[in-house]
Amino acid sequence: MLPEKVNIFGIEYTIRQDKDEYLGANSLLGEILYSEQEIYIKSTLSADRKIKVLVHEVSHGILFEVGAIKGAGDESIIHLLGICLHQFIKNNDFEWVKR
Numbered sequence: 001m002l003p004e005k006v007n008i009f010g011i012e013y014t015i016r017q018d019k020d021e022y023l024g025a026n027s028l029l030g031e032i033l034y035s036e037q038e039i040y041i042k043s044t045l046s047a048d049r050k051i052k053v054l055v056h057e058v059s060h061g062i063l064f065e066v067g068a069i070k071g072a073g074d075e076s077i078i079h080l081l082g083i084c085l086h087q088f089i090k091n092n093d094f095e096w097v098k099r
């Protein structure tokens, strides 16, 4: 199950799964809207795919929020970053970072 919100460097993005018509019309599984601080995820995806798509969209957001605007719009970079982040997050417990 996806969270309702994610915090990307102090900016709160709302996760929305009620934009299937918009996403379908644009052949997208997800999208991040920086100015609206929203991330759309297609509601009909499997639970695993929703997580992967969310991490992909968050990857766009990470680069955008640190000012790497060119990288934030580069799908080849974001694709790789998304896969790496997803695996890194999935395979580790992060309590040690928060201590």
Ligand SMILES: [Zn+2]
Pocket (backbone or CB within 6 Å): 056, 057, 060, 075, 078
């Ligand atoms: Zn993308």
